[in-house]
Every structure is written in C-alpha cells, then in structure tokens.
Amino acid sequence: MEKTLREIIDYAVWAPSGDNSQPWFFKIKGETIELYIDPDKDNPILNFKLSGTYISAGAVLGTIKIAATHYGLEAEFRLFPNPQDKTFIASINFVKSSAQEDELFRFIKERCTNRKPYKNVSLSSEQKRKLFDSATNISEARLVIVDEAQKVKSIAKACSTTEKIALETPALHRLFFKNLVWSREEEQKKGIGLYIVTLELPPPIRLLFKVLKHWSVAKLLNKIGFSKIAAKGNARTYAKSAALCAIVIKNHTPQEFINAGRLTQRVWLTATALGLSVQPVTGIFFFITRWKKGDVSDFLPKHLPEIQKAYEIVYPAFGLENETIAMHLRLGMTNKPTARSLRVEPKIVV
Ligand SMILES: Cc1cc2nc3c(=O)[nH]c(=O)nc-3n(C[C@H](O)[C@H](O)[C@H](O)COP(=O)(O)O)c2cc1C
Incomplete structure (x- = not known):
C-alpha cells in the first residue's frame, strides 16, 4: 500500500501553486495520507491569511481523489482533523472501489499554466x-x-x-x-x-x-x-x-x-x-x-x-x-x- 500511496502523492504534486511554491508536505501513516501545508512558502503579501496556500492544498487534495481512482481506490478525507494544528489540512483514507477511473486522471500531468496570448475564439x-x-x-x-x-x-x-x-x-x-x-x-x-x-x-x-x-x-x-x-x-x-x-x-x-x-x-x-x-x-x-x-x-x-x-x-x-x-x-x-x-x-x- 505504501508504494501506491507514494505514487498517488507523485501525481498530487502536479497540482498548481502560487509562484510554483509547492507549499505542502505529506505523512504516510499506515494506509492514510496526511496532507500538511508549509505556511512560509507562499508569497506573504499575495497569500493573504494563507488563502493561496489553502487553494493549492485544495488542488492537491482534489488531485489525490482523482489519482486514487486509477488504483481502484476511493479517497475519503477529513479536513482539519486536529483543530489545534492549522497546518494539518487533511487526513485521507482509501477504500477499495469498483468505480471507473476518473476521466480527468490522464490530464493531471498535462495540466499547466499557459501565459501566451490566446486566440479570439469563443467557448462553445x-x-x-x-x-x-x-x-x-x-x-x-x-x-x-x-x-x-x-x-x-x-x-x-x-x-x-x-x-x-x-x-x-x-x-x-x-x-x-x-x-x-x-x-x-x-x-x-x-x-x-x-x-x-x-x-x-x-x-x-x-x-x-x-x-x-x-x-x-x-x-x-x-x-x-x-x-x-x-x-x-x-x-x-x-x-x-x-x-x-x-x-x-x-x-x-x-x-x-x-x-x-x-x-x-x-x-x-x-x-x-x-x-x-x-x-x-x-x-x-x-x-x-x-x-x-x-x-x-x-x-x-x-x-x-x-x-x-x-x-x-x-x-x-x-x-x-x-x-x-x-x-x-x-x-x-x-x-x-x-x-x-x-x-x-x-x-x-x-
Ligand atoms: C493560488 C494560485 C494563484 C496563482 N496566481 C497566478 C497568477 O496570478 N498569474 C499567473 O500567471 N499564474 C498564477 N498561478 C499559477 C502558478 O504560477 C502555477 O500553477 C505554478 O507556477 C506551477 O505551474 P503549472 O501550473 O504550469 O504547473 C497561480 C496558482 C495558484 C494555485
């Protein structure tokens, strides 16, 4: 299981973060991933009350949920499991699931920021x-x-x-x-x-x-x-x-x-x-x-x-x-x- 959890984390870190600060780290405890933030990593002025860091952590969490489906697992999480520790974002457990792989899985590593000018084409x-x-x-x-x-x-x-x-x-x-x-x-x-x-x-x-x-x-x-x-x-x-x-x-x-x-x-x-x-x-x-x-x-x-x-x-x-x-x-x-x-x-x- 640890190998699978490590692979899920390898996908999760392809989530976006402000200035690519990657303000997160993980603990693996048995069959659980714990997601933490590092409050000092993000831009202190833009990151008002850690809102940018929380958004990045949310993107990581969302990616973990999607990546888990690739391994036949469903990720269930609890936010702020320790109310005393605001850096401890989520405790994530995994249960076997027969659900299909999330169709967004294969885009996790393809997703990126594109700062080019865009063409004048409307959305359909x-x-x-x-x-x-x-x-x-x-x-x-x-x-x-x-x-x-x-x-x-x-x-x-x-x-x-x-x-x-x-x-x-x-x-x-x-x-x-x-x-x-x-x-x-x-x-x-x-x-x-x-x-x-x-x-x-x-x-x-x-x-x-x-x-x-x-x-x-x-x-x-x-x-x-x-x-x-x-x-x-x-x-x-x-x-x-x-x-x-x-x-x-x-x-x-x-x-x-x-x-x-x-x-x-x-x-x-x-x-x-x-x-x-x-x-x-x-x-x-x-x-x-x-x-x-x-x-x-x-x-x-x-x-x-x-x-x-x-x-x-x-x-x-x-x-x-x-x-x-x-x-x-x-x-x-x-x-x-x-x-x-x-x-x-x-x-x-x-
Ligand atoms: C909360 C947040 C705010 C961001 N703000 C900007 C922004 O204002 N301008 C910008 O060009 N990119 C912004 N980004 C994109 C990041 O710079 C980008 O996700 C990061 O450099 C990693 O690159 P990637 O998205 O290509 O993987 C933001 C990302 C996050 C999560």
Whole structure:
C-alpha cells in the first residue's frame, strides 16, 4: 500500500501553486495520507491569511481523489482533523472501489499554466456545459463564467492593475523578482519558483527583466511610464480570452478556500481535457480581499483607490455582491506553452 500511496502523492504534486511554491508536505501513516501545508512558502503579501496556500492544498487534495481512482481506490478525507494544528489540512483514507477511473486522471500531468496570448475564439455551449458540470459536486464553492467580450475586456483591464501596483510597490517588486528563476539549471537546483521562460515574455522584455529586478531601475523606468505600459500590455493579453472564470466562496474560511482549490483543479483539468489553455490571474483579487479586510499596510496610499476601482469593476461584472472571488482563471485556445514548471521531489514523512 505504501508504494501506491507514494505514487498517488507523485501525481498530487502536479497540482498548481502560487509562484510554483509547492507549499505542502505529506505523512504516510499506515494506509492514510496526511496532507500538511508549509505556511512560509507562499508569497506573504499575495497569500493573504494563507488563502493561496489553502487553494493549492485544495488542488492537491482534489488531485489525490482523482489519482486514487486509477488504483481502484476511493479517497475519503477529513479536513482539519486536529483543530489545534492549522497546518494539518487533511487526513485521507482509501477504500477499495469498483468505480471507473476518473476521466480527468490522464490530464493531471498535462495540466499547466499557459501565459501566451490566446486566440479570439469563443467557448462553445458544450465546452461551457462541461466546465459547469465539473464544478457541481463540491460544496461551498461555485463557478461563474463570463464570456461577453465587453465584460471580459473590462475585467482584463482591472486585473492588469496588479502589474502596475506590483511594479510601483517596493515590497511587491522584491517578492516578484525573488520568486523568479532565471534558468533551467537554477530551477532544477531550487525546485521551486517561476521559471522566466514560462512567463512567455517577448525577448526584449525578458532582457529588460534582468535590470528591472533592481528596484532603482524599476523606479526610474516607472517615472517614464513603464508600469502603466506593462499593465496595458497585460490587459490586452488578458482580454484575448475565450472566457474568464471566477471560483467563488461565501465566508472566507480556510475550509472554503480548500474547496475552492478542489474546484479550481477540476475546472482546470476539464479545460485541459477540452484542449483549452488556462492561466490564473489572481493578484488583484488577493489585493481586493486584503483591502476589504482593511489590511492595507503593504500598499502605497496612492494605490488604494485603484484597488477600490478594480473591485467596483470586477465584482459587478461577475454578478457578485457579497461573495468572495477566491480564484480567477482565464481560458482560451493557443499553442502549447514554451516551457513548463518543474516540481521538487515530494517531501514525505513515513
Ligand atoms: C493560488 C494560485 C494563484 C496563482 N496566481 C497566478 C497568477 O496570478 N498569474 C499567473 O500567471 N499564474 C498564477 N498561478 C499559477 C502558478 O504560477 C502555477 O500553477 C505554478 O507556477 C506551477 O505551474 P503549472 O501550473 O504550469 O504547473 C497561480 C496558482 C495558484 C494555485
């Protein structure tokens, strides 16, 4: 059984995580997998109250459930089995099952983030139906899809506020460049972080990034409008999406973020199965949540009205009032990504 559980974990770690931080580890106890998070791994500003880490843990949990079916097993889990230990996400037991292999299983390792511009092709009603169907069995989180061109354009523009704010805020600029990995060799050594080629930057911008990592250079370039130009470029890329998906929760609890992660993974795998590319575009949503909770000390005062403006655009565009957008994905058709992110060997304590 231990061999099977290790193989299931090998699949699970192909789940997505913010900046490819892989903020998880596992314990195998007899026939049970215990899933833990490492709260210090994810970006501390974007990862407000560990919401990003919980989403990643939820994606891992969802993947374990899918992978178990490949071994004729059903995974049953209990969230937060030890209420005293907030890093202990789930205890997962396995029972023999005659159910068929989940059709999403073969897409676990194929799923990836694709940051290329997408083609201007709309989703078919069949594709939309399949995406909604993939999101039906998970409580506490729901999927909202926007595919009306005008709304997509205005949400895309609001999302690009992230890049403007990140390039103008010393702490965010530092964190972004700290998580960038400049070569495959460095990625192989570190095992985590965002490999620069996966960002799909045009060659001149990739070169510029080498100097932009110095705050003094970013500050100087911003004086001649660089942060605004960068945001405009990203708004154009985001607007070229067949659809934007919000994964929505009600009460902002760790449990709900975990369920949002489970749902995200099912929607993402379904999109992969449909031949669609996916990129999470989340920064502004994490900023909005932080701003709504009044925790704004990491932002410059001049950015608060920009966050508020983005909130006033994106929430109504998704038809939302009192709920929280836990995760946000853009979807569309494009070529395969130029490069994929690697994974570290999973940390398993036996
Ligand atoms: C909570 C969360 C937030 C993310 N936010 C973004 C984002 O704003 N922009 C982006 O390009 N990728 C984002 N990602 C994608 C990760 O960077 C990506 O999953 C990770 O680098 C691993 O690569 P892979 O998805 O290709 O396996 C996010 C992923 C998660 C789980």
